[in-house]
Amino acid sequence: MDPDLYAYPETDRPWLRTNxxxxxxxxAHDVSGVTDSLGGEADREVFQLLRxxxxxxxxxxGTARIEKYRSVSTPLALVSRRxxxxxxxxxxxxxVITTTDAASDRVETLQAAxxxxxxxxxxxxxxxxxxxxxxxRGWRRILCEGGPTxxxxxxxxxxxxxxxxxxxxxxxxxxxPRIAHSRLPVAHGMTxxxxxxxxxxxxxRWVRDRT
Ligand SMILES: NC(=O)c1ccc[n+]([C@@H]2O[C@H](COP(=O)([O-])OP(=O)(O)OC[C@H]3O[C@@H](n4cnc5c(N)ncnc54)[C@H](OP(=O)(O)O)[C@@H]3O)[C@@H](O)[C@H]2O)c1
Numbered sequence: 001m002d003p004d005l006y007a008y009p010e011t012d013r014p015w016l017r018t019n020x021x022x023x024x025x026x027x028a029h030d031v032s033g034v035t036d037s038l039g040g041e042a043d044r045e046v047f048q049l050l051r052x053x054x055x056x057x058x059x060x061x062g063t064a065r066i067e068k069y070r071s072v073s074t075p076l077a078l079v080s081r082r083x084x085x086x087x088x089x090x091x092x093x094x095x096v097i098t099t100t101d102a103a104s105d106r107v108e109t110l111q112a113a114x115x116x117x118x119x120x121x122x123x124x125x126x127x128x129x130x131x132x133x134x135x136x137r138g139w140r141r142i143l144c145e146g147g148p149t150x151x152x153x154x155x156x157x158x159x160x161x162x163x164x165x166x167x168x169x170x171x172x173x174x175x176x177p178r179i180a181h182s183r184l185p186v187a188h189g190m191t192x193x194x195x196x197x198x199x200x201x202x203x204x205r206w207v208r209d210r211t
Contacts, residue, residue: 001046001049001203005194005196006046006049006053006205007053008053008140008141013135013140014131014135014140014141015140015141015142016142016154016162017050017141017142017161018143018144018146018164019046019143019144019164020146020163020164020165020166020179021039021043021165021166021167021168022038022165022167022168022179023038023170023172023176024167024168024170025172025173026179027172027176027177027178028146028179030172031172031174033176034066034067035067037170038170039166039201040201042198042199043201046164046203047145051072051074051143053141054142055138056074056075056076056077056095056137056141056143057075057076057144058097058150059076059077059078059079059145059146059150060079060080060146060147061078061079061082061085062149062150063145063147063150064078064089065086066147069089070088071094075093075095076094077095077118078094078095078096078097079096079125080097080098081098081102081125082103083096083098083102083106083107084106090110091113091114092115094114095115095118096116097120097130099120099123099124099125100119100120100121101123107119118130125153127153131159147177151180151181152180154180155180155188156182156184158186158208160188160208161207161208162205162206163179163205163206164203164204164205165179165204165205165206166201166204167202167204169200169201188208189208190206190207190209191209192204192205192206192207193205193206
């Protein structure tokens with residue numbers, strides 16, 4: 001797999017890339033409720049490469065809980081309204097994206113442990129303000145690793161510039177979510193960046209068509 005396929009474009013604004021794996025029938029997790037068995041080595045390589053290329057890795061609290069996230073070398077921005085964050089993640093290097101009305105006692109506990117809390121928007125996160133905040137920290141290459149709830153919110157607000165999607169050679173049925181879901185259906189055109197087969201796994205990259 002050629003790393004140049006995943007180079008971020010030169011832009012003067014934050015570029016929001018998301019990275020997902022799905023089964024052939026569009027399930028965002030395997031029958032165990034996680035993504036472990038999907039994608040194999042090729043997907044793991046892309047996952048690691050995308051982390052290395054990013055200025056910040058953003059992830060929803062649900063994914064961090066279920067996929068047992070640990071700190072990464074890139075700044076990790078965890079999105080949560082409830083702020084019920086596992087202690088293995090709490091400490092310097094963790095940034096938490098939340099709303100201004102988040103529970104103040106939880107905010108204080110996190111801050112006391114060295115976590116930087118970034119609060120924008122009341123009741124709902126104000127994403128343009130979050131992206132401005134990222135920009136002011138010099139974070140323009142943003143990688144969002146999901147999950148579907150966070151992705152759905154970002155898609156609804158038309159903030160996703162690029163989706164890196166691995167199609168895993170598996171058919172599952174069941175009631176797993178797609179890679180994005182939200183109350184409001186939207187339809188945004190995408191152009192194909194690349195589609196590269198690696199054995200039976202298909203690595204794809206889709207770019208938001210803003211023309
Ligand atoms: N296929 C893939 O590539 C992939 C990638 C990631 C995850 N997954 C799978 O997806 C499943 C988890 O799905 P999920 O939808 O629950 O994941 P998620 O989006 O990571 O987690 C949802 C939680 O994140 C926080 N959150 C998300 N968006 C928010 C927003 N706009 N504002 C405030 N808080 C927000 C909330 O946390 P609080 O409850 O703390 O407020 C919410 O309950 C797992 O099975 C995981 O394996 C698959």
